[in-house]
Amino acid sequence: MQNKQRVFSGIQPSGTSHLGSYLGALKNWVAIQEGHENYFCVVDLHALTESRDPKVLRNNIRELAAIFLAVGLDPEKSVIFRQSHVPEHTELCWLLNCIARVGELSRMTQFKDKAQKGGAEAASVGLFDYPVLQAADILLYNAHLVPVGEDQRQHLELSRTLARRFNHTFGETFVVPEPLILETGARVMALDEPTAKMSKSRPTPGGYIALLDEPDAIRRKIRRAVTDSGTDITASPDKPAITNLLGIYAALTDRTISELEEEYRGKGYGEFKKDLAEVVVEKLSPIRDRALELLDNPRELDAILEDGATRAREVARPILQSAQAKMGL
Ligand code: AMP
Ligand code: TRP
Numbered sequence: 195m196q197n198k199q200r201v202f203s204g205i206q207p208s209g210t211s212h213l214g215s216y217l218g219a220l221k222n223w224v225a226i227q228e229g230h231e232n233y234f235c236v237v238d239l240h241a242l243t244e245s246r247d248p249k250v251l252r253n254n255i256r257e258l259a260a261i262f263l264a265v266g267l268d269p270e271k272s273v274i275f276r277q278s279h280v281p282e283h284t285e286l287c288w289l290l291n292c293i294a295r296v297g298e299l300s301r302m303t304q305f306k307d308k309a310q311k312g313g314a315e316a317a318s319v320g321l322f323d324y325p326v327l328q329a330a331d332i333l334l335y336n337a338h339l340v341p342v343g344e345d346q347r348q349h350l351e352l353s354r355t356l357a358r359r360f361n362h363t364f365g366e367t368f369v370v371p372e373p374l375i376l377e378t379g380a381r382v383m384a385l386d387e388p389t390a391k392m393s394k395s396r397p398t399p400g401g402y403i404a405l406l407d408e409p410d411a412i413r414r415k416i417r418r419a420v421t422d423s424g425t426d427i428t429a430s431p432d433k434p435a436i437t438n439l440l441g442i443y444a445a446l447t448d449r450t451i452s453e454l455e456e457e458y459r460g461k462g463y464g465e466f467k468k469d470l471a472e473v474v475v476e477k478l479s480p481i482r483d484r485a486l487e488l489l490d491n492p493r494e495l496d497a498i499l500e501d502g503a504t505r506a507r508e509v510a511r512p513i514l515q516s517a518q519a520k521m522g523l
Pocket of ligand 2: 203204240328332342
């Protein structure tokens with residue numbers, strides 16, 4: 195494993211995982227895991243910024259870990275673990291808090307969006323500090339590559355800034371990580387509102403396809419997905435709905451949008467949606483079946499996470515200690 199580039203990424207166990215996080219993140223993690231040294235993390239501490247129900251959080255953590263395995267992450271090839279099992283994450287977060295600036299955190303669009311909902315004054319300090327913990331996640335492993343969806347670009351830029359600032363102030367310590375954002379699938383839009391991102395916080399479940407949705411629910415959601423005016427199945431900026439559906443189709447089948455446009459020339463939305471629904475069902479059904487199977491056997495799941503945490507700590511501990519020493523601790 196010595197000469198392979200390191201990869202780190204994480205997903206929050208809050209709400210159901212959906213087709214957006216699959217295409218923007220999970221699918222690429224599976225594709226990358228062969229040639230890299232990988233750390234994939236259920237970032238449960240990040241989920242605390244929004245969670246108030248311990249029982250729900252506990253379930254979400256297990257469900258997300260099951261999904262990690264069900265999509266094809268392999269504990270032999272990747273270290274799969276929970277953030278809260280590796281206390282070095284919060285320790286490094288504190289060190290980075292002392293070089294991060296209030297101004298730069300105030301500019302994070304995710305914070306601004308989320309804080310806006312309840313008023314910035316009432317937003318938790320955890321929500322404000324969220325991107326620093328994320329930087330700690332990544333820098334703690336000296337990860338080179340961070341495969342994420344487009345919405346994480348700004349957070350990744352902050353991680354790079356903090357790595358550079360630390361190195362500049364205290365001496366070379368951290369690798370400056372690169373985001374890995376693929377073109378197709380990096381920004382899947384909501385089915386009921388193609389100008390908004392597909393997200394688990396959407397008020398209407400018709401907007402997203404959950405990875406654990408039943409086949410008939412998937413078919414129904416795609417049938418009801420909004421479409422644009424006109425009849426042509428072509429991608430263009432004035433056709434956000436069909437562009438999104440073509441993007442999903444392309445990402446799931448590893449084909450290009452122009453190939454699909456060619457195939458569906460002269461055909462109607464009805465036929466296109468029917469085929470797309472079957473493509474989605476075919477991809478997600480095995481994932482759903484495997485995840486449900488794993489959830490039936492939580493002991494196996496917990497053992498994998500425990501083992502992952504042990505392996506993660508072996509790498510994280512010396513890197514944290516080197517940062518502490520550089521700062522004078
Ligand atoms: P989330 O599901 O919001 O916790 O995000 C988990 C991962 O999926 C991150 O890497 C996100 O960038 C990515 N992601 C989330 N929503 C989408 C989306 N609608 N399209 C593409 N990627 C997404
Ligand atoms: N903020 C990321 C998201 O919302 C989750 C995350 C936390 C993450 N720590 C990370 C992603 C480290 C990549 C690397 O999706």
